[in-house]
Amino acid sequence: MARMHARRRGSSRSRRPLITENPEWVPLSKDEVMEMVVKLGKEGMTSSKIGLVLRDQHAVPSVKLSTDKSVMEILHENDLSPKLPEDLMALMRKAINLNIHVQNGNRGDIANRRGLQLVESKIRRLVKYYKRLDILPKDWNYSLKKAELLIE
Numbered sequence: 001m002a003r004m005h006a007r008r009r010g011s012s013r014s015r016r017p018l019i020t021e022n023p024e025w026v027p028l029s030k031d032e033v034m035e036m037v038v039k040l041g042k043e044g045m046t047s048s049k050i051g052l053v054l055r056d057q058h059a060v061p062s063v064k065l066s067t068d069k070s071v072m073e074i075l076h077e078n079d080l081s082p083k084l085p086e087d088l089m090a091l092m093r094k095a096i097n098l099n100i101h102v103q104n105g106n107r108g109d110i111a112n113r114r115g116l117q118l119v120e121s122k123i124r125r126l127v128k129y130y131k132r133l134d135i136l137p138k139d140w141n142y143s144l145k146k147a148e149l150l151i152e
Contacts, residue, residue, distance in 0.1 A: 005104050022065040028058060033066045034074055041080040047071040048086060084150065085135060088126050092147040095119045099144055120144075 005012060028036070036058065040050045050071050056059040063071050075081045082089075098116040101110060123142050130136040 008031050030067050037074045041075045046086050091123045093107055097149055
């Protein structure tokens, strides 16, 4: 598949093996995995961090295969889901850092100014998607000032 903002191609990455059911060597039961997700969510961990902890420390290769629910679904059922999606927050952090770099005496850094434009384009596209799914309110709009207030 081609890159979003370039004409190059690239698909070099690791891929999870195609399995359709939970392996028998997983030490935790369905209820124990759900309890761990809720416990880690109450500690303030993000959904990706919860997945990493369960994979690396508790030998659970996939929460979805173990529980038939994603980490976000489990957090949402227990009212622990974040206000804004994690991927949107990461992109907004990146935009804030790029903007700080450009404003702090690096106005001639054209590559980073272009990078800021591309990141903001991704944010707007993602906001449109989340509005369509009713995850974000219909009147929610992105701006750098709003992002700085939300992130910090």
